[in-house]
Amino acid sequence: MILVMRHHVIEPLGVLYLLGIAKKLGWDAQVVLIKESDFTPLYDEVERFKPDIVGFSIWTGWHVQTFKACDHVREMGVPVAIGGPHATFNADACLPHADWVIKGEGFRLFRKLLEGDLGHGIHFDDERMAEGFPVPDRELLYNLYPELGRSPIKSIMCSVGCPFKCSYCYAPHYNNMYGGFELTLRPVDEVIEEGLWIRENFPCDLIYFQDDIFGFNLTWLAEFAEKWPKQVGIPWHCQIRLEMTRDERRLDLFRDGGCTGITLAIESGNDFLREFVLFRGMTDDLIEEGIRKIQDRGLTLRTEQILAVPFSDIQTDIETLKFNVKLKPSMAWTSILQPYGGTNMGTIASKFGFWRGTNDDLDESFFDRSTLQHVKGGRHSIEPVARALKSGKESSLLGMKVDLPPVGEGNAKVFPRDLVGINGNPTTPACEISYLSPEENARYCDQTAILQRNFDWLSKVPDGHELATRFVALPKEEWTWATLGKFGEVHFVEKCGFDNVLLFKAQLTEAFGGPTLPEKIAQNPYPFFVLPSGPDFARYLVEKNVLETADQKVLFDDFGKEVRYWLYGRALYKTEEAKPAIVAL
Ligand code: SF4
Structure with a gap:
């Protein structure tokens, strides 16, 4: 086989x-x-x-x-x-x-x-996990793919199931297939055994628990937190939902059990998009409070967000960056929406005319330029209607009926529930939504792409959202490494003072080991002020020729990816030694 x-x-x-x-x-x-x-x-x-x-x-x-x-x-x-x-x-x-x-x-x-x-x-098989988790066979895979065997991070799964209903996720439909949510947990001793096997057979500095909601069951977590540090002792990272931070016992058990970091999604800095489009009705206060509790315990944190969702615009995407600047995660991971059919997000995207293709037209990457047809004014037409129609927990967007125009022709009419009233006459639309022209739409999709490539480092810049706002407002032809450097200069001088910027540059130059900086780093030294071991990262990019290409799209695509991987090792998982950033928020 x-x-x-x-x-x-x-x-x-x-x-x-x-x-x-x-x-x-x-x-x-x-x-x-x-x-x-x-x-x-x-x-x-x-x-x-x-x-x-x-x-x-x-x-x-x-x-x-x-x-x-x-x-x-x-x-x-x-x-x-x-x-x-x-x-x-x-x-x-x-x-x-x-x-x-x-x-x-x-x-x-x-x-x-x-x-x-x-x-x-x-x-x-309608009996979920009828025979429990099989014993995984890692040896064969690690021998066939030694890079996976050598990786300092190994993954383990302890549970299957998630009770939440994020619109872009298949989990709610998965639950429906089985008649509801159920958390299937592996016995703690089995997980310990797997951890011990990894420790004894392959290099491993960190275990990544891939469960969607690790530690959801507190009884299981208490047993795990008691046994894992004593018997296995490998530090670990896990994924949770923000609501799970409400019970501080869970976070204490994480810390005491050897957890060093947490990944959780925020998805948007805009509360309307969070609640009505992403189906993540959590307040800013809950997010800020939850993140503070995590950071107070000395855990690293990755936030996740999605740009270019239905009814977003560049202001809401910048709002998401602004929120991250405030939250100060170790890493602000950002993707661009793919509206997979079969999810509630796919339904909203199709119903409101954001997406008229099928899953066959979608890519597997979460980083590609948006493929949606976005609307004028972002959320402004729909928000009052959606809020007025809300009853219960479900987003009112799902119940609305939309009379879509042919592609490229006119507005969509949005009706509260039915296109036709009980007397057979057409009902009055609750609002109309109009679409961006092809040029405007291309512009917004380009803006979210360049923002996504720069999101991680900008989230570490003092008021980085202001720098982002100015940069994405430039014509696309001016989105160059050198121009970003010029705008960075103005921004850092404004936020940190001229003398301090000179000092930061001197620190970078000294750490770089030369009287001057290489040309590309001198053009735009600002990312290297705010990233951990920034001078080492600059040297790494120079040695890899990442900044040399004349094609600025390729440059920013590669730069964004390199920043992401740099932060994985030096800020989130800490599997690499790192010095503090020259400028820390
Ligand atoms: S918390 Fe994660 S697994 Fe659960 S519904 Fe949301 S995205 Fe899906």
Whole structure:
């Protein structure tokens, strides 16, 4: 059997568990992780290994090219099974490309498949995690992909399930498939055993618990926090929802149990977008308070946000940056929305005319330029109507009816509930929304892209949102590294004083080890003032030639990615030594 998944810096946990099942049943298994959608290594491995089955784990956005690979493998005479998120929410679309499609959690079904006890077609096991978590087989994967084995960060999953209803997430639909939320927890001793195995067999400085809501169950967490530090002792990072910070016992258990950092989503600095579009009705106060509690315990923090959502505009995106400047996370991770069909976000995006494509038109990346048709004035037309119609917890956007014009022609009419009243006459629209022209829309999409590339470092600049506002207001042709440096100069002088800026430059130059700075760093030294080990980062970029390209889009794409990875190691996970930033907020 060969298991196939996309290559990522994080090991594919689902594949590890499936390998564990295969090993237990005595199957000889191989794994092929696909890099940059090049499936040639898979076809070569099918030729060489001659598997009885090839299993693909697919998620939406990576499905179009992977379906072609499934077809190719079947043409080579090998049956194909498809699982993963895309199979769970789009099983019918997967079926033409597979012999078996496994919806939802599929460990028991996978076992049956390997035992020859599963007929062709779509399968769904309505008993969630019926046989618990399998024992993962890391050894095979780490030996095949030594870069994953060498990674100082290893991932573990302790639970499955999430009760929250973020509009862009499949979790609410997953819960509906099973008749409601249920948290499936692994026994603490099993997690300890996995941690010990990792510690004894592969290098590991940090465990990343991939659960959506790690530590949701306090009884489980108390046992874990008691045993993990004594028996395993590897520092760990986890993901939670902000609401989970309300109970401070949880945060104490995190700290006492060896947690060094937390990832949580804010998604937007605008409360209307948070509540009505993203379905994350949490107040600014809850966010600020929760983050303060985390930081008071000395834990590092990654906030996550999404730019260019329906009814956003550049002001709300800058608001999100401003909020992060205030919150001072270790890292402000930012993505750009992909409106996957099957989520409530997909429904809102389609209903209001932000998105008229299908999942086949969407990319897998969270960093690509927005593909939405955005509206004029952002949230301003819809917000009063949405707030007035709100009753209960559900966003009123879901209940509204929208009369969409043909693409590029006129306004959409928004009705509270029905297009036609009880007397058969058309009802009066509650509001109309008009769309940005193609030029205006391209402009906003470009603005969010350049903001996303610079978000992380700008969140560490004193009043960084003001610098961002000025920079994104420039014509696109002026979004250059040198211009950012000129605007940075004015901003830093205004915020820190001329003499201090000279001092910061002198510190950077001295730490760089030369009487002068390399040309590109001298042009724009400001990111290196605010990032940890900034001079080392500048040297790293120079050595890698990241700033030399004349193509400014490529430069900012690469720069944003490098900043992200720099912060992972030196601010969030702290798997690398780092010196404090020259200028700290
Ligand atoms: S908290 Fe995370 S897993 Fe849960 S619904 Fe929101 S995005 Fe999905």
